[in-house]
Amino acid sequence: MPRHDASELAIRLGREAEAVCRHYLSSGHRAGRYWLVGDVRNTPGRSMFVRLTGPESGKGAAGKWSDMATGEHGDLLDVIREALGLADFKDVAEEARRFLALPHPEPAKTRAPTDSTSGAAPGSPEASRRLFAMAQPIHGTLAAIYLNRRAITTLEGTTALRYHPRCYYRPNEHAPTEIRPAMVAAVTDLTGHQTGAHRTWLAPDGSGKAPVETPRRAMGDLLGHAVRFGTADEVLAAGEGIETVLSPRQVLPRMPMLAALSAAHLAAILFPPSLRRLYVLRDRDPAGDGARDRLAARAADLGIEAVSLMPREGDFNDDLRRHGADALGAALKDQLHPEDVRRFMEG
Structure with a gap:
C-alpha cells in the first residue's frame, strides 16, 4: 500500500x-x-x-x-x-x-459537552481544575481520617491534596451518577500548572476506600505529570500511589516527592532540568518492574543517578503500618545516599 x-x-x-x-x-x-x-x-x-x-x-x-x-x-x-x-x-x-x-x-x-458541577468538558484539564478548586483543604476532614488510618499522620506540605464531601461517581457509562466523599489530588506539570486530578472515593466513616469497583480514578492530562509534594531541585523521590509516596514522607518530610498514580505513568514522568538523583520508590510488584526499569534507564540517559528504594513488605505503606515510622526511617537510611541522609533526615 x-x-x-x-x-x-x-x-x-x-x-x-x-x-x-x-x-x-x-x-x-x-x-x-x-x-x-x-x-x-x-x-x-x-x-x-x-x-x-x-x-x-x-x-x-x-x-x-x-x-x-x-x-x-x-x-x-x-x-x-x-x-x-x-x-x-x-x-x-x-x-x-x-x-x-x-x-x-x-x-x-461529545454527547455530554459539560459537567454539571464544573461547566467544563468531563475529563478535561479544565474540569479537573474546577473540581480541585471546589474541594476544601484536607486538614480535619474525612480524607485526613482516611490517611491517619493508614498511619499517615504528618500532612505538612500536602497542599496537592483536598477533600470533596460530594464528589460525583459513576460506576459505568450506563449507570446513574452517585455522590460520595472523596480525596482529590491535583496533578501538575513541572511548572506547577494543574493538568489533571485524581479522586479516591472514601467510605462514609473514612475507614477505607469506598466499596465500589473502581474507587480511584484520574482525569485530565496525566502523561508525564504527577501529584507533587514539595518542589524538586537536585533530588526527587518518585513512586506510584499517593499513600505509597506519603509513607516515606513521614520520615523524610523535606525530601521532594511525587506520585505518578500508576507504574506506566511512573515510567513517563518528566524530570526537572536540575535533577541529579532520582529515588524510585518501588513496590514488590513484578508487573510494574518493567516500567520502573524504563524510568531508571531514561534517567541514566540524562545523567541522572537512579536509586531504587525497596520496601520490606508489599509497599512502603505496608511497611509504615506494620513496622512503624522508626523502623521505616532506619530501613530508608540504609538505602539513601549519605549526603541525602544528612540533608533530609538529620538536623
Whole structure:
C-alpha cells in the first residue's frame, strides 16, 4: 500500500479513536484523554495509552499509542493488525476500511459537552481544575481520617491534596451518577500548572476506600505529570500511589516527592532540568518492574543517578503500618545516599 494511503487511513481512524479502541481494545477503558489497556493485543491492564484527542498527524496525534512497559508505539493501524493477528497489510487496510464504513456513536465527551458541577468538558484539564478548586483543604476532614488510618499522620506540605464531601461517581457509562466523599489530588506539570486530578472515593466513616469497583480514578492530562509534594531541585523521590509516596514522607518530610498514580505513568514522568538523583520508590510488584526499569534507564540517559528504594513488605505503606515510622526511617537510611541522609533526615 502506498505510504500516503496508509497515512490517510491512520488519520481517518484517529478521528474515530475512541470507537476504534472500544471495538479492538475492549479490555481497556477511557481515562480522561486516553484509552488505557494492557497492550496492543488487548490484554487487560493499564500500561498502554492511546491518545483519543489531538491533531490529525505528527506529535500527539489522535490514535497514537505507547506501551510504557515495553516501549512499543504506533498508530491505530497497528492496533488493528495486532488485535486481529493480521500478517498482510492489505488485510489490515481492508479491515480498517470496513470499520470506517460502519456508523459509530459519538464519544461520551461529545454527547455530554459539560459537567454539571464544573461547566467544563468531563475529563478535561479544565474540569479537573474546577473540581480541585471546589474541594476544601484536607486538614480535619474525612480524607485526613482516611490517611491517619493508614498511619499517615504528618500532612505538612500536602497542599496537592483536598477533600470533596460530594464528589460525583459513576460506576459505568450506563449507570446513574452517585455522590460520595472523596480525596482529590491535583496533578501538575513541572511548572506547577494543574493538568489533571485524581479522586479516591472514601467510605462514609473514612475507614477505607469506598466499596465500589473502581474507587480511584484520574482525569485530565496525566502523561508525564504527577501529584507533587514539595518542589524538586537536585533530588526527587518518585513512586506510584499517593499513600505509597506519603509513607516515606513521614520520615523524610523535606525530601521532594511525587506520585505518578500508576507504574506506566511512573515510567513517563518528566524530570526537572536540575535533577541529579532520582529515588524510585518501588513496590514488590513484578508487573510494574518493567516500567520502573524504563524510568531508571531514561534517567541514566540524562545523567541522572537512579536509586531504587525497596520496601520490606508489599509497599512502603505496608511497611509504615506494620513496622512503624522508626523502623521505616532506619530501613530508608540504609538505602539513601549519605549526603541525602544528612540533608533530609538529620538536623
